[in-house]
Amino acid sequence: MSKIKQLSEQMTNRIAAGEVVERPAGIVKELVENAIDAKSSTISVEYILGGLEKIIVSDNGQGMDETDLRKAFLRHSTSKIEKEADLHAINSLGFRGEALPSIASVSNVVAKSSYNQKSFELHINNGNELSFEPISFGKGTTLEVSQLFYRLPARLKYLKTPQYEASRINSLMNSFALGYPEIAFSVKNENRTILETKGNGKLDEIIFELYGAQAASMTKEFSGESSNFKISGVYVLPHIQRANKYHEYFYLNSRMINYFSMNQVVHDVFHRYMPRDRFPILVLNINSDVQLVDVNVHPSKWQVKISFEKELLELVSKTLNNSLMSEMAPKVMSHQPTQQIIQPTIKPTPTPQPTTKIEPLNLFEQPESEYESSQDKMKVIAQHHGKYILAENEEGLFLFDQHASMERVMYEMFIKKMSEKKFDQQQLLTPLVLKKVPYVENLQDKLLDFGIEVDLLSESELIVRSLPTYLDKVDPYNFINSIFDVLKEDSKASFVSLNDHKIATMACKASIRFNERHTILSLQRIVDDLLVCENPYHCPHGRPTFVRLDPKSLLKEFSR
Ligand SMILES: Nc1ncnc2c1ncn2[C@@H]1O[C@H](COP(=O)(O)OP(=O)(O)O)[C@@H](O)[C@H]1O
Ligand SMILES: [Mg+2]
Incomplete structure (x- = not known):
């Protein structure tokens, strides 16, 4: 049968x-x-x-x-x-x-x-x-x-x-x-x-409806074209971020799709302006000849196959990159109605970083003679209200946000050290004593993971014997306290396991504050370090680090 x-x-x-x-x-x-x-x-x-x-x-x-x-x-x-x-x-x-x-x-x-x-x-x-x-x-x-x-x-x-x-x-x-x-x-x-x-x-009205007034006011349009594709859409400036990638919307010939490789392209571009574990709000419309697309991949129709995919990914990457570069470049301050954009010409060639040499521990204790600015082009001339660094070069007068600038420096430095996965340590000639230390299980081992060697004096007191050389720019007290904060939040945190958000937080805590007076020399060092950063224009949270007053608009201001 x-x-x-x-x-x-x-x-x-x-x-x-x-x-x-x-x-x-x-x-x-x-x-x-x-x-x-x-x-x-x-x-x-x-x-x-x-x-x-x-x-x-x-x-x-x-x-x-x-x-x-x-x-x-x-x-x-x-x-x-x-x-x-x-x-x-x-x-x-x-x-x-x-x-x-x-x-x-x-x-x-x-x-x-x-x-x-x-x-x-x-x-x-x-x-x-x-x-x-x-x-x-x-x-x-x-x-x-x-x-x-x-x-x-x-x-x-x-x-x-x-x-x-x-x-x-x-x-x-x-x-x-x-x-x-x-x-x-x-x-x-x-x-x-x-x-x-x-x-x-009106797409911006829908962004308003879904993400609120602030996001809607920061919405930027973009569009681009290649031989097989036309793209257009909007994104919200990277100052506004989301915790996951579900706010990246892709449409291919009006069909909403999941498109993993496109998420990757978007992240590569946006992560220059925000921590790597934060994500943008973005709407991307892709138009192509329907013959280039196969939508018959799965019954739910969320997946598609696209011919000339590399061309498409490159088009999106280039278009978004150009748009963000011009939107996020430091703006020239002037009373002219349209804001000019400075091209990133201020970036000097990076000075080689000393690898083995042990540098003085604390920037702020450094004797004036020992530190010489490598950037003769960008000269710090004053600190304004304990908040901004005034500096000049032939392109004009620059105002650096001292906190945001140092945050960027620290952030990139931590990322670099993490990728190296090891750090040199240096013994302290005069050990530091820290009091009122919060309780953290296995604190000694955990601090060692960050390159900090300590002995416990009592439950709430410890003595710091040696520090990693990566701390050369940081006030060690602030820094160790920021590690305590991270450990309090996540007792399993280790130096290499820190996510971007935590690194940004540590960079923030390890940086000089917004109302702190410092010597011209220490400020010069922040500016120098910033200008050799991969992205000197924004802090890890996406805020600008500096603005420029250009000589022409100054002349205009004084009716010359
Ligand atoms: N809301 C609608 N308005 C008009 N016609 C509809 C609507 N929903 C379904 N139909 C008709 O019913 C058919 C079957 O729908 P469906 O089972 O979803 O298959 P498909 O959309 O793949 O054709 C459609 O092809 C269309 O002709
Ligand atoms: Mg149907």
Whole structure:
């Protein structure tokens, strides 16, 4: 007897449902994509209990007639492609014809649609048609999905809390809103409005809606072109950052996609202006000939294959880099209405760093004669209000934010030392005594990991015997205290395991403050060290380190 049986349509639909509609957000994605394909200008999404109880998606699009409304729920029925050639040039978001039958096979669906002033309602429960009748109904289509996965307890168990499922729907809808600013979206969790966009095409208004006024005011547009691609979009200046990469939105020919290699490119560019574990807010639209793109990679359509990918990645990298360089370059201060940008000409050739020589421990204790500025070009002339360093060269007068500047120096130095993974130590001639030390388990070993050798005198007192040479620019008291802070937060922290955010925090704590007076010589050293940094223009948090007053605008100020 033959053992092989052909599965019923109901079974194949349920199997397909596993991939197409993994969770409520997957259903919302398919229904909203259908509404977009139907040329809707208004789309509303309402859900209850994270979509587990109910999802309603309504649109004002083309609608379906009596025959199509029923056909739409048959497996592999689609109005979007006909022949094989169409598969290589997909213009619509849907094309597989499997979303509606899959959804209807694992839930209770009520579909209402209107076409040529005639409207019908179709009711399907777990793949079985319960009713089909004429109704009176406005324009477009409404799909109501309830009792999701009631017949699939294993799948129901796999879902997370309603709050989590709701957050997945909300971030998906944010992504639709940013990708389709010309469509008015509304999202409601029960009766609570989560998102409402006007559909006026203004991306910065949607950024305002999602990320607030400050982010919206820091939004910059960019665009670029290569032989096969056109790109455009907006980003928020790197002063505003996010803790993960989920605020980088990519659209390929209007289809939202996950694109790991593109995330990498974006990070490479933005991490010059923010710590490596912080991420930007960015919307990137990529347009190409549809023939260059294969969207038929996975049923959920989040992945695509792109021809000439290297060209595309380079185009994005170059465009973003140029845009950020001009946005983030130090601005010339003048009363002229348009701000000029200084090209990074002030960067001198780096002076070789002494590797073995043990330098004096503390910059601020250094005798004047021992330190000579290597940057004869940039001369510190004064400190202003204990906050800014005034310096000059032939390009004009420079104002350095003393804290931000030193922060950048320390940050790059820590990163460098961490990559070397070892540091020389030097014995202190006069050991330092630290009091009021907080309790940290195995403190001695942990400090040794940072290159600091100590002996414990009592529970709250220790004596520092030797310090790493990387501390030559830092006040050791401040620095050791900043390590205590890191250890208090994370007792397992070690020098090489520190993440960028922590390094930035340590750099901040180890740097001179904003209201501290210092000698011209020590300030000169900060400026010199800053100017040989990889990115001298910004502190690790993205704030500028200095501004320039150029000689021409000064002459103008004095009417000369
Ligand atoms: N909101 C809608 N408005 C108009 N037509 C729709 C809508 N949703 C679905 N349809 C029709 O139903 C068909 C089947 O939808 P679906 O199962 O999602 O497959 P696909 O989108 O891949 O074609 C679509 O091709 C379209 O013709
Ligand atoms: Mg579809």
